[in-house]
Amino acid sequence: MTAGLQLGVIGSLALSVASSVAIVICNKALISTLGFPFATTLTSWHLMVTYCTLHVAQRLHFFEPKAIDGHTVILFGFLNGTSIGLLNLSLGFNSIGFYQMTKLAIIPFTVLLETIFLNKRFSETIKLSLMVLLLGVGIASVTDLELNLLGSVLSGLAIATTCVGQILTNTIQKKLKVSSTQLLYQSAPYQAAILFATGPFVDRLLTNRSVFAHKYTTPVVVCSEYFM
Template identity: 35%
Template sequence: MTGPSRTRVSICLALNIISSITIVILNKWIFTNYGFPNTSLTFIHFCVTSIGLHISKELNIFQPKSLPFLQMLPLALTFCGFVVFTNLSLGLNSVGTYQLIKAMTTPCIIVIQTVFYAKQFSFKIISTLIPISIGVLFNSYHDVNFNPLGILFATLGVLVTSVYQVWVGSKQSEFQVNSMQLLYYQAPLSALLLMFVIPFFEPPWRYHGLLYNWSLGALVCVFLSGVVAFSVNLTIFWIIGNTSPVTYNMVGHTKFCLTLIAGLILFKESMNFHQGLGLLITFGGVLLYTHFKLEEGKSNTLPITQQTIDKR
């Protein structure tokens, strides 16, 4: 059984990057102009994703597969934990602190996969974390502060996010399902669980949430955000299932760089020399990772006899 073609992977990676940057811009626009809270918006995103997958099923784009509820529940719970801890971290930490700790997701995933899944990573792959971490540090150090509770929530967010991303990949293999089949069950379950979370973190007397006084502009923006979220969610599951959680995180670092550039162009955000240098170093680390992965891919596709000769 062969994996997806390089062209297909490249198209899906590009679609994820474009969708993710688009949704960041849309969400920022929605929050800035309409004050719509983040967790309620995430709930809507998963509702739209569930509807999109149901339509896809009716169009015979994929066939659902029955999955055990109790084994799907931890996946949905870790997603909700990721949403909750991310929002708590953003609420208590500066953006710089949040970005700096979030960069630890990639090494955390490597540790989890090495210890619990016996996966091996080459020295070259691990070494690419050095320029990426330095680049993020250059980009964030001017805005770093230390709030003990905020750092605790950020650290928990990294751990939960890492486990969630590893499980997204391992569950597809364990249940022998594709990205749409897995997301078909996780999306509505996550939306249901978020309904219980929203009243605690976005109480109606403070945030309007779903009781928001909807204008036509707000409706259009939130709906567009949901449609783009469907693309983001689907491509995340596909990328992790067909490549790896580490590769998806490298895509995340690329999105981080491109989002900074988009903010500079669209929102006239400032960028000093150290931030620009950090952006270049981070992107350089991602390019190194891509180069090393392509090298590994070529060596893995060599005929068995050729691999034997090369090892002598």
């Protein structure tokens, strides 16, 4: 029984890593190779599909929905939606390597914020590990030949919003005793709506192109569907 459970956990982790890597590669191909730079709009489509999938899952009783007050849901949805949008924009304007460094940098900065504002304490081993991680991120960043000002600014904003969003998520889950799935199910429509409304304008501002005027070739449609 225990061996079967461990294999299930290992399989789930492997599938999660594989799907995450595949989505990053597919998203980068869409933006850089296939000429579809509308990362914010693409994220709104992804979140709409996420909500629809979770709705079907809860109707099939894979999880029980739990009511959460509107203020909390909107605040979480705004922060999380902004975080996801900025991460995808960071991927669009940076190399995959720098994007991955951005995601790694979220961990130590989240710990730093929790230490400063929440008075949390971490062991010396964890602090040493985070210092090594930050050193690696710093070296990788300064040696990245594709580093640019806009990409760096977007990465910095992505790190800030993601850190705050993760701390807020942890706080909400503990306070309201809800799972991450229940919280995502309640907030996904708000996240999708925010990015769906602002995405075309943000994408046009950053790329000087309109998502509505884009020529949707078969490869673009296939990659978009896979990403979602």
